[in-house]
Amino acid sequence: MPSEDALKQASRDVLRYHSRRVYGRPTMSKLKNLIVLALFTAAMVGVPLLKVIPVPSYALSFVYFVYLMVIMLLIGLTMGDSSPTRIEAARAALKYNRAIYLLTHCSAPEAVGPLIDVLRLPDITAYVPLALCKTLPHLQTEHSSLLNRKQRDSLMRLLTEPDPDSLDLQRSTVLALANIGDAQALPILEQLASGAWGAGESLELREDARSAFVAIQERIHPGYAGRDLLRASDAPAVSPDGLLRPTTSGAETPPEELLRARDAR
Numbered sequence: 001m002p003s004e005d006a007l008k009q010a011s012r013d014v015l016r017y018h019s020r021r022v023y024g025r026p027t028m029s030k031l032k033n034l035i036v037l038a039l040f041t042a043a044m045v046g047v048p049l050l051k052v053i054p055v056p057s058y059a060l061s062f063v064y065f066v067y068l069m070v071i072m073l074l075i076g077l078t079m080g081d082s083s084p085t086r087i088e089a090a091r092a093a094l095k096y097n098r099a100i101y102l103l104t105h106c107s108a109p110e111a112v113g114p115l116i117d118v119l120r121l122p123d124i125t126a127y128v129p130l131a132l133c134k135t136l137p138h139l140q141t142e143h144s145s146l147l148n149r150k151q152r153d154s155l156m157r158l159l160t161e162p163d164p165d166s167l168d169l170q171r172s173t174v175l176a177l178a179n180i181g182d183a184q185a186l187p188i189l190e191q192l193a194s195g196a197w198g199a200g201e202s203l204e205l206r207e208d209a210r211s212a213f214v215a216i217q218e219r220i221h222p223g224y225a226g227r228d229l230l231r232a233s234d235a236p237a238v239s240p241d242g243l244l245r246p247t248t249s250g251a252e253t254p255p256e257e258l259l260r261a262r263d264a265r
Contacts, residue, residue, distance in 0.1 A: 011114030
């Protein structure tokens with residue numbers, strides 16, 4: 001079973017790979033252009049300055065030559081292709097694939113946080129949400145400390161900003177919140193139980209949201225569920241003397257006063 005540090009390192013490897021591959025290139029191109037422009041401007045300004053320095057002509061020529069060589073070298077370095085070689089690209093892709101494999105094939109609760117960190121990356125593999133669906137429902141109360149505030153906010157966004165066909169991930173998130181959720185999750189679960197954010201199409205999701213809402217309230221305010229849930233009413237104890245009985249009179253009715261059937265003739 002991989003350690004928590006190994007899982008966090010795998011998450012950093014995935015983030016670093018996507019950062020360099022997706023977001024790094026446009027920024028580096030602009031930066032290179034600015035550096036080339038600055039060096040070219042320095043070269044144009046430096047030539048007149050060298051001519052007014054009171055030094056012998058041969059020394060001036062040598063300094064001027066060295067200055068130009070340094071400028072050209074720097075320009076060449078900045079204009080060189082910064083794209084990785086095939087071997088470097090292959091190594092980076094292999095490291096990325098190993099990190100993804102480690103995260104998606106680990107069922108330990110410690111993998112939930114790193115999986116949440118890489119879930120919304122562009123072009124992320126479908127195995128990441130599947131791994132979350134498998135791992136989230138198994139979180140218990142003692143695993144609350146495994147998620148930081150940023151990861152908890154991302155977990156909330158799985159409910160309020162669901163991706164298409166993410167019903168299973170929503171249900172898994174709600175089941176996890178029943179054990180690790182805090183007061184921040186209560187208004188979201190309440191709206192989810194009312195059918196918000198696509199929950200109106202799933203009775204199971206709404207019921208899970210209600211159960212999670214009650215579980216969090218009970219954890220924050222013990223006795224909450226006992227006050228709000230309907231209970232069978234307890235009838236007060238009645239003594240045998242209080243039971244209904246037929247009434248009896250102490251005086252007996254004379255036989256001649258009793259009702260009799262009349263003879264028909």
